[in-house]
Structures are given as C-alpha cells and as structure tokens.
Amino acid sequence: MSAASGSSGPVVVVGGGVVGLCTAYYLAAAGREVEVVERRQLGSGVSRGNAGWVCLSHSTPVPAPGVVRYALRSLGRPDSPLYLRPLPDPAFVRWLWRFWRSSTPAAFRRGYAAIAELNRDTFGLFDGMREAGVDTTLTRPGMVHAFLSPAEARHHLAIQREMADGHYPVPDDITTGAEARLLDEALSPAVRAAYLVAGEGVVDPEAFARALGEALAAAGVKIHENAEITGFRSAGGRVTALRTADSELPCSAVVVAAGMRSPGLLRRLGHHLPLQAGKGYSFSVDLDPAPRHTLYFGERRAVASPIGGTTRIGGTMELSGNNNRLDWRRIVAVALASRHYLGRWFDDPDDLVGLIRDPWVGGRPFLPDGLPVIDRVPGHDNAFAATGHGMLGVTLGPVTGHRLAEYVVTGRRPEALVPFRFGRLRS
Numbered sequence: 001m002s003a004a005s006g007s008s009g010p011v012v013v014v015g016g017g018v019v020g021l022c023t024a025y026y027l028a029a030a031g032r033e034v035e036v037v038e039r040r041q042l043g044s045g046v047s048r049g050n051a052g053w054v055c056l057s058h059s060t061p062v063p064a065p066g067v068v069r070y071a072l073r074s075l076g077r078p079d080s081p082l083y084l085r086p087l088p089d090p091a092f093v094r095w096l097w098r099f100w101r102s103s104t105p106a107a108f109r110r111g112y113a114a115i116a117e118l119n120r121d122t123f124g125l126f127d128g129m130r131e132a133g134v135d136t137t138l139t140r141p142g143m144v145h146a147f148l149s150p151a152e153a154r155h156h157l158a159i160q161r162e163m164a165d166g167h168y169p170v171p172d173d174i175t176t177g178a179e180a181r182l183l184d185e186a187l188s189p190a191v192r193a194a195y196l197v198a199g200e201g202v203v204d205p206e207a208f209a210r211a212l213g214e215a216l217a218a219a220g221v222k223i224h225e226n227a228e229i230t231g232f233r234s235a236g237g238r239v240t241a242l243r244t245a246d247s248e249l250p251c252s253a254v255v256v257a258a259g260m261r262s263p264g265l266l267r268r269l270g271h272h273l274p275l276q277a278g279k280g281y282s283f284s285v286d287l288d289p290a291p292r293h294t295l296y297f298g299e300r301r302a303v304a305s306p307i308g309g310t311t312r313i314g315g316t317m318e319l320s321g322n323n324n325r326l327d328w329r330r331i332v333a334v335a336l337a338s339r340h341y342l343g344r345w346f347d348d349p350d351d352l353v354g355l356i357r358d359p360w361v362g363g364r365p366f367l368p369d370g371l372p373v374i375d376r377v378p379g380h381d382n383a384f385a386a387t388g389h390g391m392l393g394v395t396l397g398p399v400t401g402h403r404l405a406e407y408v409v410t411g412r413r414p415e416a417l418v419p420f421r422f423g424r425l426r427s
Contacts, residue, residue: 009250010035010222011408012242013257014229014265016042018205018393019386020257021212022401025129027255028219030409035222035249037229037242043209045259046393049282049360051305051314052208053294054126054201054395055143056168057160059119061111061370062278062317062390063102082301083330085320092321095276098368111371114419115392116167118399123201125398135211136203141306143200144183144291146191146341147298150176153193156298160197171195186291186304186311188343202294204308205394224249231268238382239269253382253408260322260363262387269377274425277322277363278390281330282314283356287345300337310357313338326361366390367425374400374420376407384408385422 013024016038028034038044067082086092101107126138147153153174161170173195174180180194181187187194217223224244233241233248241248256265263273290311295304302315315334318327332349335356339345346355365388367373372388384407386400403414413421 009033009252011253011255012037012249012251013255014242015256015258015261016209016213016223016225017045017047017257017259018043018209018212018397019389019400020255021209021216022397023255023257023386023404024216024221024401025134025212026401026405027408028216028221030405032409033252034216035224036216037224037227037244037249039226039228039258039261041225042213042223043206046362046364047209048206049314049358049362050205050280050364050391050394051282051294051303051312052203052205052307052394053143053303053305054122054138054203055294056116056119056122057143057164057170057197057200058296059115059392059395060163061102061108061115062366063099063111063368063370064108065103065105067103068100080333083316083318083320085318087321089321091274092276095274095368098274102369107369110419111369112163114371115396118396118403118416118420119167120416121402122395122399125402126201129398132215134215135207137207137211138201138203140199140201141293142196142198143294143296144187144194144196145296145298146180146187147193148190148340149299150174150193152298153195157195169198171197184291184293184295185289186287186295186342188341190343191341196293200294202305202307203394207308208394229265234269234380237380239380253384255384255386255404255408256377257386259365259387262365262385266377266385269380269383271377271379271422273373273385273387274368275322275365275388276319276368278366279316279318279320279324279361279363280314280391281316281318281326281334281359281361282312283331283334283359284310284312285345285356287311287342295341297337297341300340302334302337304338304342322363324361324363326359330361331356331359364390364393369424372396372400372420373422373425374404374417375413375422378422
C-alpha cells in the first residue's frame with residue numbers, strides 16, 4: 001500500500017534544498033500532487049555554498065579508519081582541516097562515541113558499498129533531468145587530485161583503486177614532477193604529483209536548486225517559501241496535516257528533508273535523530289588561470305570547483321555544535337591551504353577581505369555512522385525522512401529523491417535504501 005492510499009491531499013516535502021527538491025521532482029513525475037515548504041528561500045541552506053561536486057570517487061562515509069586520531073590532533077588548532085571543539089553536551093559526547101565506533105575498516109567498507117550502490121544511477125538521473133528540460137548546470141570535467149608529495153599521491157591512489165572496485169575509472173599511476181601540473185594549468189609548481197579521475201562532475205548548486213524550483217512550479221507544484229513548520233496533526237498512525245504559524249496544510253504524506261532542522265521536526269513525531277552539524281566553509285575568487293577541473297588538494301583536504309565563471313574554494317570539517325557561526329580563522333585556513341596548490345594568489349591574509357566573495361559557512365547534517373537516513377519514520381505509515389547526507393547532498397540528491405519517491409508511491413522500500421533505514425541507528 002502506498003503512503004498516500006486512502007488519504008486526500010498532497011505529499012508535502014519539508015525542505016527546499018537539493019535533496020528535498022529532487023524528492024518533490026520525482027514525486028510530481030510519478031503523478032502525485034506535491035507541495036514544498038521551505039523556511040527561507042529554495043536552495044538557501046547548505047545547498048547554496050557547497051563545492052557542487054557530483055562525484056563517485058569521494059562518495060564515502062566520513063568516519064573512516066584513522067579519522068578519530070586525526071580529529072584529536074586538531075584539538076586547539078582551529079586551522080586544522082578537521083577541527084574538533086569539544087562541547088559540554090552529553091548528546092555530543094555520545095555522538096562522538098558512536099562516530100568512533102563507526103570508523104573501523106569493516107564499518108567503513110559497509111558504508112562505502114551502500115553509497116556506491118545507491119550512486120549507481122547518479123549520472124543517468126542527472127541526464128534524465130536535463131532531457132526533461134531542467135537546467136542542472138552539470139558538466140563533467142573530471143577531478144584532479146593534487147599532492148605535494150608523490151608518496152602521498154601513490155598512497156591515496158592505491159586506496160582509491162581498491163575502493164573503486166569497478167564503480168568508476170581510476171588511472172593506473174600518478175603523474176609526477178613538472179608534468180603533474182599539466183593536468184590543470186591552475187596548479188602551482190609546488191604540486192609534485194597528481195592524477196585525474198575522468199568523468200567526475202560539478203554543478204552550480206544554487207542555480208541547480210533554482211532550476212528545480214522552476215521545473216516544480218511548471219509542473220503545478222505549490223511552493224511555500226518563508227514558511228516554517230511548527231508541528232503535525234496525526235491520527236491513527238498517519239500524519240494528516242502540517243502546522244505553520246498561522247495555518248495548517250492537509251497532506252496525504254510528508255517527507256522531512258530539512259537538513260539540520262530535521263531532528264526538531266522528527267521529535268514532534270516522537271523520534272530522536274542524532275544529527276550533528278559538520279560545518280564547512282567556502283568562498284569564491286577570480287583566479288588567472290582558473291581551474292578547468294574540480295580539484296582535490298590531498299594533504300590539506302581542501303577543494304576547488306569552477307562554478308558560475310569563478311572558482312569556489314572550500315574545505316574543512318568543523319565539529320563544534322549545531323550552529324552557523326562563521327569563524328574567519330577557518331576561511332583564512334582554507335585560503336592558506338589552497339595556496340600550496342594554486343600558488344600565491346594572495347600575499348597576506350589581510351588581503352582576503354578584498355579578494356574573496358561570498359564567504360560562507362554551512363552546517364552539513366551528519367549522523368554518527370556517516371550515512372543518511374532515507375526511510376519511513378517509525379510509527380507513522382505516511383511520514384518519511386531524507387536527511388544526514390553530509391557532504392554528499394548534491395551527489396546523492398537525485399538518487400535519494402528517485403528512490404524515496406518510489407517508496408512513497410509504492411509503499412515498498414527499494415533494496416538500495418535498506419542500509420539507510422532508521423533501525424540501524426538503534427544498534
């Protein structure tokens with residue numbers, strides 16, 4: 001039985017980021033009446049300032065072997081790529097404990113395999129959207145992995161080749177010496193090794209969200225911006241309406257895809273979701289020459305993307321609680337990290353204020369095992385959640401929306417969504 005069986009009204013999707021909009025898109029394509037509710041404007045949250053990657057080679061859970069030791073070394077170092085600032089909060093401590101338990105090799109491999117399977121149709125779904133008239137902005141220039149050390153590059157490539165296992169192409173060897181920077185003319189002479197993973201993609205995430213909104217409006221989807229859900233009305237194990245400050249929206253089903261706001265909404269449905277914000281930082285800058293590919297800066301774990309005629313540079317993972325405070329030291333740290341690979345595009349950190357545009361911080365939603373939840377909400381026949389995508393919201397947005405729409409419409413959980421069920425969080 002589908003979630004909407006026996007009920008009237010639209011499927012209401014709460015959250016106007018890429019994941020929520022993709023879910024609404026595929027629900028509408030399946031013939032469902034759909035409404036979208038967004039607290040601010042479409043695409044204004046984490047979807048706005050990320051690096052725009054659509055990639056297979058970096059679709060991995062964050063909890064990985066060695067990551068906890070790396071995080072502990074960051075204590076007291078706000079310039080570290082992975083920065084942990086302990087909080088006097090028992091929930092945060094419990095989250096870190098579960099994160100540590102999820103960083104074993106076996107847990108990492110299970111998570112990676114689950115994401116790889118979900119990702120199987122990623123580029124095909126982007127192509128389908130484009131053919132249907134959605135300006136996804138997707139290009140596939142490939143991703144250059146750049147390193148200051150050939151040994152580090154070989155180590156990284158060996159791990160990546162093992163994990164790829166045929167899911168995406170990887171080169172046989174690295175390019176070293178002066179030839180490394182020929183893979184992308186934006187790279188500096190300090191880069192001594194690099195390799196290209198062909199076919200990896202990039203979108204302008206804000207423009208993609210805007211195009212999805214336009215496609216939804218053209219399909220008759222009603223979009224409520226600047227509207228906040230304050231609660232739900234339920235009866236007989238089903239959500240019958242969503243409450244806002246001044247009205248109710250009747251529904252046949254609801255999808256909570258609201259990023260870091262999801263736990264508060266799910267608590268109103270009687271369910272606890274242990275999300276923490278993995279804060280990421282980015283900014284835009286005009287470089288000459290500008291990168292032609294997406295770039296991954298290996299040792300410093302920063303990135304660069306060609307987006308909208310400029311270069312977006314981003315990086316860092318900051319675990320400092322659920323807030324969106326912008327720490328300028330983190331912006332400076334990302335800029336300094338990029339300078340090793342892009343050359344001295346600025347001389348002094350004080351110059352950055354005049355050089356960069358759109359400094360941004362966003363709380364990317366993370367569950368302690370690094371995997372999203374894409375499932376029916378326990379105890380409610382017609383309530384679903386899609387959140388916790390971390391840094392993979394753009395990559396996994398279409399496949400999440402496609403599979404979850406199938407679940408809502410048919411009432412049967414697709415096999416690819418089994419690893420992302422709520423029940424795993426109780427183990």
